[in-house]
Amino acid sequence: MGERMAKTIKENMLIPYIVIVFIGLAFVLQDAPGVFLGLWRIQTNNSVLISDYILIGGIGAAFLNSGILMLGSYGIVRLIKLDVTGPIFAGILTIGGFAFFGKNIINVSIIYLGVYLYAKYQKISLKSVIVIFLFSTGIAPISSVIIFGLGLPYLYSIPIGIFVGTLSGFVIVPLASHVISFHKGFDLYNVGFAGGILVLMVFGIINLAGLTYTNEFQISTNYHWILTSVLIVICFAFITIGYLINGKNIKNYNDILSRSGRAITDFTRRNHQGIAMFNIGLTGLLVITLVLVLGIQISGPVVGALMTVIGFSAFGKHIKNVFPSMAGVLIAIYVFQLDIQNVMIVLALIFSTALAPLSGEHGILIGVMAGFLHVPLVLNLGSEHGGLLLYSNGFAAAFTAVIVNAAIQTFERRNQKWRFTKL
């Protein structure tokens, strides 16, 4: 691989190529009129958790929605002269993933506007809040619900939806910075926690006002193999290109595996983009393999969850720290006799990897315990935000992290760290 090509890939982390593949696939998998009609249906859906855009707009429209959102986000990142670092890669992949179930061009733009206005108002560069800017879109359903879900006349619902969505984006920036100290970086989906707090208030107001909206909660698993193949190809591309960029070796992979993954861990730092890409592909591939072995059918939400894991494999997750929490969730599924085909359970399984830093820092047993505790929390907290928060697992994971961390600190003393279970 030429030096110039390698430099370009290190700067963009293959995002433009993923965008091209997604937009291309949109028109291969669905006819053009169907794609655009489906895209419109997606934009005008109330988008609460869980709205499978593959079912709502069609497979092509869902891919186009995802491609456009990743392209727009990437464009903004490059416009402010930033390279795609670990957290930015995680942010863009998370947006692309959730564009299969809850994020669309309209609701994401409104939240983006709020964060942009916050930066303008505070007279700070958008660069300094770009990570929160990207992740803030987890609360995007707020404006979709107000505009399209409450049954209000558009004359009122559009300005109110834009106003509330923008205000939410405005407020989430300082909130996200502050709450990270609550879980001390052990919940990788930090904005999920910040967004959860905000959404509790918005949902409370909607409830008090006596307003209701529907949550159809249906998914499509008709494209299981197509979606699986796309994700597997992406993972293999990252493994291969990462290996080549890293000088055709993986000697420094242990540098990544030795990290706990606790926020803030950007695997691309120290010019480690090559090995970070290798980790992205390998971690993604192994998690996809586990999902397939468990017989889970891939739908829009599951694609989103898997893309999020792939994204965060540049920002804290690796093959040693993701599986203990997933094992904990599997034990909980067995103990509580839960249905592993239920999409909420599947999401809890995949998104439990938000707690990867706990196993990275404290070892396998703690990771398993955290995963086990995550299940009851996420299943109960789901009803508290009415589907307005897409990062439901990130919200729950913050509580799990705090509880587990506090328990560990209770037993730890200086020079007596709880590390006997560490890999």
Next chain:
Amino acid sequence: MALHEIVKNVKIIDEMMIYLIDKGNNEIDMSFSIEEDQTVIIFTIVDPTPEILDCLNTDIYAERDLELEEYAWELMGEDDYSCELQQLGMMIDSMELVEFENRLRIILTRKNK
């Protein structure tokens, strides 16, 4: 300089002092200066511990990461789990280590944004 930036600088000092003392260094002088385009923080350790130079080189990788700074400064000083000072490294533009006589001087530089 905005109060927010001053707070970040003070947190860097706080984190470094904890780190150096925790590594067994008992006599440390500190100086702080805000210049036109940068802020310079200097720690001078008298009789530094033998391993501190290696520790600093390993634990601090100075590469300013503006996009993560808002997270980094909130997390700094939270606990003593990870002693690699990675957050601190994200908040400084450069680190220089100078040895002279029985002293070690650590010069941290942060460009004013």
